Amino acid sequence: MTSLDAALKNKLNAILGASAQFWPGKKPKLDDYYEAYLWAETLFVADEQKWQIKYINAGPSNDAFTFRMGPGLITSGGYTYAEISKGSRGGELHIGVRVHGRSGTLHEFDVLGLDQSYRTRSGAGQPRQSEVKLHIEAKFHKSDLSLGIGRAIVGLGADCPDIEPFLVAKNRASGTVRPLIKYFGGHFVEQVFPGESGVDPYFRNCVRAALQRW
Numbered sequence: 700m701t702s703l704d705a706a707l708k709n710k711l712n713a714i715l716g717a718s719a720q721f722w723p724g725k726k727p728k729l730d731d732y733y734e735a736y737l738w739a740e741t742l743f744v745a746d747e748q749k750w751q752i753k754y755i756n757a758g759p760s761n762d763a764f765t766f767r768m769g770p771g772l773i774t775s776g777g778y779t780y781a782e783i784s785k786g787s788r789g790g791e792l793h794i795g796v797r798v799h800g801r802s803g804t805l806h807e808f809d810v811l812g813l814d815q816s817y818r819t820r821s822g823a824g825q826p827r828q829s830e831v832k833l834h835i836e837a838k839f840h841k842s843d844l845s846l847g848i849g850r851a852i853v854g855l856g857a858d859c860p861d862i863e864p865f866l867v868a869k870n871r872a873s874g875t876v877r878p879l880i881k882y883f884g885g886h887f888v889e890q891v892f893p894g895e896s897g898v899d900p901y902f903r904n905c906v907r908a909a910l911q912r913w
Contacts, residue, residue, distance in 0.1 A: 800858030
């Protein structure tokens with residue numbers, strides 16, 4: 700395990716519990732740890748905002764977390780996710796779930812807040828973009844993000860017009876990325892990593908705003 704893996708795992712344990720185990724019997728990559736870290740940070744904010752949290756598929760003691768390692772279908776069971784609720788509002792927080800865009804294309808969402816209405820829809824199948832309440836696109840690149848990443852986020856927003864595209868990265872991005880994403884109604888937060896400046900208040904403020912709109 701590298702120092703980066705260890706930093707992410709330590710923060711996961713700080714948020715989810717010192718006894719928590721992640722991907723038991725599997726070998727996650729750094730990208731997997733990063734998505735799980737952003738999922739946990741989102742739950743940290745939800746707890747702070749007095750949302751109720753219930754872990755699903757996390758073992759009898761809620762300490763065995765098996766997240767998806769790559770994009771998958773929500774109908775493929777057995778993976779850990781969280782049910783969250785506050786008053787009449789509620790839903791689920793997932794990692795690595797594919798969502799139908801307006802065109803019918805299935806897009807991967809790294810961290811996904813899904814409204815409770817999804818579960819009540821007849822023959823639900825895969826989620827629709829209109830059922831997404833929070834979306835995080837996670838980028839753990841070794842170098843700064845290029846304009847192409849920004850273009851991809853804009854394209855996702857075009858096919859998923861009911862979401863607010865939210866790009867989160869450990870590194871910085873070229874000076875063209877932020878204004879492009881912002882112009883098309885999205886958000887970009889860089890340097891999001893344990894101990895770095897992007898986490899608090901920037902990332903957490905974006906999550907707070909998404910929860911308030913839920």
